[in-house]
Amino acid sequence: MLRGLYVGRFQPPHKGHVEVIKRIMKEVDELIIVVGSAQVSHTFENPFTAGERVLMLKESLVSAGVDMSKVYIIPIPDIAMNHVWPRYVTLFTPPFHVVYTGNPLVRRLFEEANFKVKGHEMILREKYSGKYIRRLMLKNDPKWEELVPEPVVKIIKEINGIERLREVASTDEIIA
Amino acid sequence: MLRGLYVGRFQPPHKGHVEVIKRIMKEVDELIIVVGSAQVSHTFENPFTAGERVLMLKESLVSAGVDMSKVYIIPIPDIAMNHVWPRYVTLFTPPFHVVYTGNPLVRRLFEEANFKVKGHEMILREKYSGKYIRRLMLKNDPKWEELVPEPVVKIIKEINGIERLREVASTDEIIA
């Protein structure tokens, strides 16, 4: 039995994520998807709550035909100690054997903690990037809807996500 | 669409939990299972890590035939502010409409925060209690194996859980 780990912030989940997840699941029996920076929301970099991201991910994977009995979606708040972070992740997850990431820091931290890491090839990075999608949303450019799975479009509209993004981005000074 | 929330520490998950979950799932479309006190482990009250509890729960539900595309298992670390706790739970979970709990404090906190709460009838409480099961484990009484789903027995044996429980229970003074 081989279990993999895939880490992201998913602000929001996009088609690139789903594609990567489907590819990884051909290599492993089960996959743990960590929704990182789970405590953060309502900022331009992190507009959506962890719960909203968990919901969007689940709906997108179900809609993509992924077998949810083989997937764990686990939100994890940040810990402000990079060196300790990989062990901290294992506190919240079933044991895993390989980490999938394209992020050099994540790779470094897991490798220094003696985990096996595989770099997933980033799919159409410039297109499927959370930052690019958030910028389209900010400009009210409907192209963002093509870059994310359909359930994500639906959920973001239900929670007035575009409006939220625009309001939090306009705040020059956070009061508290 | 009706989504429910069920909170527990699951130290370990037992047949009573599975029974309650199956009953709740007849009343709701989707169920969020919160694994509380997620940061704690390696004590007599909380021997297992959140990740181990997530794994045991998932395997038990799959083995009980529960449709995992309708279930969220979400570990949540404690926040030391009872009044704030229900809102804090919603940070990590999809939106929910009804809370299932037999715990008076949990009921009180959610009710004061304007959530709808339903008390689930506790099933054979004296038998299906985490504390009772941990005591059996401590005494090396194999009866505990009958009180938990089969996958839980298997996982606890794989991780030497009984040995761990006995060692952490013997420590009279925690050094750090």
Add this chain to the structure above:
Amino acid sequence: MLRGLYVGRFQPPHKGHVEVIKRIMKEVDELIIVVGSAQVSHTFENPFTAGERVLMLKESLVSAGVDMSKVYIIPIPDIAMNHVWPRYVTLFTPPFHVVYTGNPLVRRLFEEANFKVKGHEMILREKYSGKYIRRLMLKNDPKWEELVPEPVVKIIKEINGIERLREVASTDEIIA
């Protein structure tokens, strides 16, 4: 100008507190009242939120004719470092010149941090004690109403405080 500091948990504020505050205010020009353990609520030891305690204190002092332009009521969450605590208190308060307390630990900590401390004589301690009042509430013994200022009775009834106390006290195992 002489400013004093008085620290308590005020679970709930009682007539003894008001008496002490009035006596201190004869010795100082202004008084800072720190509502300690501000993050805690909904336990038997700490049933009321900091905000509820602030409200009860303010109403009681106004009702006792205290000049509120000479009083600061400041809720402060605990910091888990006794040695650092007095300096931490000064982060949230205007500067003060003398600390009033009957608690040996509080006296010790402020004295080691070079503050002047005066022990207030405890007024009818066995009667005017938070713990004794909470026990009366738990037993539904209406004598508690005589031990606290009238606004406290009113506020506790409005928020169903007795019911809350009884429910949180009945919880043998806190889930989260």
Add this chain to the structure above:
Amino acid sequence: MLRGLYVGRFQPPHKGHVEVIKRIMKEVDELIIVVGSAQVSHTFENPFTAGERVLMLKESLVSAGVDMSKVYIIPIPDIAMNHVWPRYVTLFTPPFHVVYTGNPLVRRLFEEANFKVKGHEMILREKYSGKYIRRLMLKNDPKWEELVPEPVVKIIKEINGIERLREVASTDEIIA
């Protein structure tokens, strides 16, 4: 009885704040003033401690003839979870019925948590801004003294606030 909430960082309190508070108090019976980011001090953005800000606010309001038996000044440390923040604020405050704010993020967060929010018209924003006043202080331009209430001038001089601001602003690298 109508109670309002007004949130700010008050670095330092200025005449605009006092003006807004006086206007709000015509609409409500009592006003809770939250001093946000209470844990922060000694930076260019946040030079003054929460206690100093509480003192400046109180003195300014007394000096402006505000009835202090109708005002709560409550310092609240940040919590690094935007979604949870409004509920967290209610932990430290008496219950309130309407939130006054000109900050889009604060408005958004309270509205999503089902609070009633009223935007106060910002008075002479470019003039009465904390950042502008701190910049004047940094340049040693005495014009800042006209923008804040007289007690604020007095207190800042007593604590050598200008000197502090200049020193903390000059530190390019914070050691700890």
Add this chain to the structure above:
Amino acid sequence: MLRGLYVGRFQPPHKGHVEVIKRIMKEVDELIIVVGSAQVSHTFENPFTAGERVLMLKESLVSAGVDMSKVYIIPIPDIAMNHVWPRYVTLFTPPFHVVYTGNPLVRRLFEEANFKVKGHEMILREKYSGKYIRRLMLKNDPKWEELVPEPVVKIIKEINGIERLREVASTDEIIA
């Protein structure tokens, strides 16, 4: 080069500790001594600050002729996650190859994190125990002075440690 780790709370350091350290140093080239629960002080269980304990340890080892260029004394605050704790310890210490401990929980945690652990034989445990020494202090029984190194007697007297212990032990209810 072989480096060892030895963990304790050292409330206070006693002759048993020094004996164990001297024995370990015959087996390793360098020794890291972790002063655990570093944030705690001024309680009966933990009367002394981490800094006081570091000072007492250093003076005791110098007085015992230990070569201080081969010893690291590192205070580490608790982290409320047992599973993560061993990795967290490595954040603050040079790399080490073997852990010396007589505490079952510490042994368990390091072993589960794949560290090599050696149980040191506890020397005259009933005599050389922090708890026993603190009880003697509380009763004003001078026998405690025989159980700790001379520099520890001197330092505890300089800081009025016995008086502190008695005061913090007498406090039935901690206010903050």
Add this chain to the structure above:
Amino acid sequence: MLRGLYVGRFQPPHKGHVEVIKRIMKEVDELIIVVGSAQVSHTFENPFTAGERVLMLKESLVSAGVDMSKVYIIPIPDIAMNHVWPRYVTLFTPPFHVVYTGNPLVRRLFEEANFKVKGHEMILREKYSGKYIRRLMLKNDPKWEELVPEPVVKIIKEINGIERLREVASTDEIIA
């Protein structure tokens, strides 16, 4: 007996640090060296763990002939409250009588907390600066090796420090 305190981040320790320490030790009997921001690592600003910095400092001082029975090297994690920070430092250190620092914020904070502060003259600042050394490392310019003590070169090579620095610097977006 005069004990001094010297605070730095030591990312990494360089010859300027060693020079300053040797000069201070002519003025004091014992020196406490605080390794600040101890929780941070694996960023461009803070590439090395506290433990690695403690090791590099110790080896450098031994190599420079410093008597280690007169030196304390104490890693201290940040506390996000500037006003409280000096008292917090004293929690982890033996008592000290004078603080050595060239950092205006550190000087300010200790002076406001009534400590005696002496500004050490910065030695060849433009050359001996952590930031400058990290930039040389990033450019693979071997000149950095001349700016740090020999043991630091050796340790950084052993832990693949240059490679680590380059990888963490390349990460534009931190996932967790």
